[in-house]
Amino acid sequence: MVRLITQNLLSCPSRACAYPTNFPLSFRNVEKLEMVDAEFNEEFMRGVLSRIEWQALRKSAAELGNTDLPEQGPDIAQPEAVSLDLLKTLHHVLLEIVVADGEMVCPQCEHIYRIKDSIPNMLLAEHEIRK
Template sequence: MKVLSLNFLTCAVKACKSTSGAYPLHPKDAELVEDDLEVNSDLLLNIMPRIDWPALSTTATELGFPSLPAQPPTKEELEADEKMLRDLHHLLMETQMMEGKLVCGNCGHEYAVREGIANFLLPAHLV
């Protein structure tokens, strides 16, 4: 599961649907794997407007990456700063969570991640 995917996941428990604590899910005991992929600057520039920057910043910090800037970079800033573009590519595209858990900040439910796939099936008492 790429770090980019974590930016779009929220808790599946019905009681959490309307709370802000259910997003983002927090990685716990994360085992990370890094792929070596060619930088696709067009892809990064096109997905940046869809990224929830505060959630990405939280996830990056929890995974042990250096702190991200307080504000997301603009398209012009990314085009001009090759290092920032490579760093974001590394975080979003090359880093994968292979094992661990994703924890809801609202209810505390833990979703297991095995072989890079999160299990979002809920037990009957949480549906």
């Protein structure tokens, strides 16, 4: 399943590309989005805060039509101080929006990774694979 919690950790694996310019993969031609219900787990959400690249997540969420995340990310040095409201918003964005059909495009090499039936095809041609 392609959810933002996964996409926020993905950078283009091509050997032509390097972090940070190969991140985040942009959503394009998204033809099918699904909303799923995921159980809210406050402890998990506080734990995940430090692993999120906030501005990349905001950008990707906006590409999927969700503009609920505030511009200013939470203070990850104080995860216990982050409001429940923000955690719930983040929970929805990270875990409940599923891209079922569409494309993810590398911002550097523009390789297109297709998503079909919720499964991303991250395969590259042989010459593109980082050795």
